[in-house]
Amino acid sequence: MNRDVVAYLRCPVCRETLEPGESRTLRCPRGHSFDLARQGYADLSAGRSPHTGDTAEMVAARAEFLAAGHYAAISTALAEAAAGATGLAVDVGGGTGQHLAVVLDQHPELRGLVVDASKPALRRAARAHDRAGAVRADAWGRLPLADHDTAVLLDVFAPRNGAEFHRVLRADGRLLVVTPEPDHLAELVAGLDLLSVDPAKEERLAAGLEPHFALTSRRSLRWTMRLDRAEVATVVGMGPSAWHRAPGTIDLPTPLDVTAAVRLDEFRPR
Template identity: 55%
Template sequence: MDPHILDRLRCPVCGEPLTETTAGTTGALRCPRRHSFDIARQGYVNLLAGRAPHTGDSAEMVAARADFLAAGHYDLICAALAGAAAETVGTAPAHEAGGEAPARGTERALGTYPLVVDAGAGTGRYLGAVLAALPDAVGLALDVSKPALRRAARAHPRAAAALADTWQRLPLADASTAVLLNVFAPRNGPEFHRVLDPAGTLLVVTPAADHLAELVDALDLLRVDPDKAERVAGSLGGHFTPVSSAVHRAELTLARPDVATLVGMGPSAWHTDRAALAARLAALPEPVRVTVAVRLDTLRPR
């Protein structure tokens, strides 16, 4: 694992620093108290302390998300996050964008390279976009879904991936993170505050009220909570101060198979009857016009 990332990781059991070993076929991370965490052959490390209460998104959901994002349909989210992160961290390069992280023995200390953490990273698409805009940064994707982490581990040359539950203590040192991303994912205010540098930034993306509005009634999808913004503020307000908030919108023109992929990658996939969805999709006029509307909140630790 990249030393500039490993330097910020902590044992989820005892909180001690971790070092990489060559034990086994793929290696492991180990702390001074001999707690050991295997690195999967797909590249991610399991940093759960015990068993997770849930397994996250299924392989089918992750595959749908990967296909939909790869088509560029949510690139406005990538651009918004990359722009906000660049404003926070700056873009003075220490190495070439998209390239490998600086090698051991360079003149800068390990802890001086900004760490971008995506809590609930999914496939790592958004983390990769932010790292592309921050050529001096390294990144860590955290998720509880193993199918997602298999993709996130390959999302960017300067990123690593770890299995971790956002609701538990994050496997990171205090004040270790420059930018924390949280995109359509659970929010753990106390832990986000603990791991963020006092000068760091939390970027939270949530659906706006009209997100996918054309599909909600037509396909009987889950509705956006009308109190979503207030709930986000309530979950973070005791630990963070709002800096800015902006809604980003775009209209997509999708074929019916793309709409099916969009539904299959999100929370409605857990609650939608496939036969009923197929019948409703067949009734939609093609192409299908869909509004993407998301809110990006920028916050700083109190």
Template identity: 50%
Template structure:
């Protein structure tokens, strides 16, 4: 991609001054990659389950924590790894002068993210590759349970901008992990976060947030269905129970001069 400015070239097309053209899907998102993306992201079933679980309000406390770390802004808020766009939508509700851009590699996610809020645009892009966003154009980047690319986040974020990252704490979802053998939280998560973002950002503060979720059997099925572990669990045999939801929310500021650059974080927290 030439990284030049895109403008509408028709109802369903974006074009740059050099003649590059990108289609806008009928569901409202634009695909800003050329060629085949090596991974398709979360499946339609996972996105449907996540959207249902989030809309039910179980993770509202996470959205509130993110909102608390985002300063008032009338600029662009980028949700890197937006999923169905629920967190970005809640954030825009509280920042009425801001615009939102949902970035994800999953087409089922973007179909929902494009409708998550009237001030959201949605684009298909690979977070592990150069992002189709102009240098210094974002006031805020939020990253909730998603891969992190420190070099690209630094390029996209304006000087003085804020990056807010949500990662699972060690005891996040400990009950279904123990009971059903779900994928566990990486024990080196904090060190990996520092390693992948520390060259480009300075951590201002980290806050831990926990809730006990008392879930019905149906809610437990939805919770597990939105994770990569769903294919390994008999979802018709789940009982109700208590679940610990525990996350760390870290606010970063952009370094003026990056340190030597590590590799992008290709992991996922879901």
């Protein structure tokens, strides 16, 4: 793992600093040790992660869909919003690290870290960029990061732990949250009876972040994706609907024009 990134990590047991040790480990001064997987990520969950995250099939679908450029507008918007930041950029629930890699490409002064619960995702994220690292941790728990030491925190369709985000962000840091608009993937939701965006989602977002953050900007992103049959199966397979629908049950006339509609909100710590 990139040594510059390790410097930002903290032991999930005692909160001390971590250093690379022998035999592919990270160790703290109190002797707590954490193995580095062969692919390069560290498991810093300390046995407290209550779930395993996305499956290998879901991660493969996400990697394929993102590599095709269908969500490139999200990566570009995040990179623009991170302009001028220096230090550490953390992507919570960052999956394969695709969005973070674009941010790092645009800003050489940043180092990056993907935090996710999925081991298949972390195997890819650990190799997403040479200035990035990847750790396994629960987004709803305490992140293995120092207090007020993170410059940019990315949250793309991921859990939002307002209190913990506030703890790790610097006073001048920024939180960039991407959420789906109500008509995101509308053609697929209607045609395949997929899970739709919860109408109370915005209220929950505000309730979770309001005590800790102030909204500084809001930007809507909309574009049309022309998807063939395989790409329709891929976008369904990478999201929450993958838990409820098998790829073989997807039957829509293709190619199909599908709406992509998301919102990028930028917050600053209160």
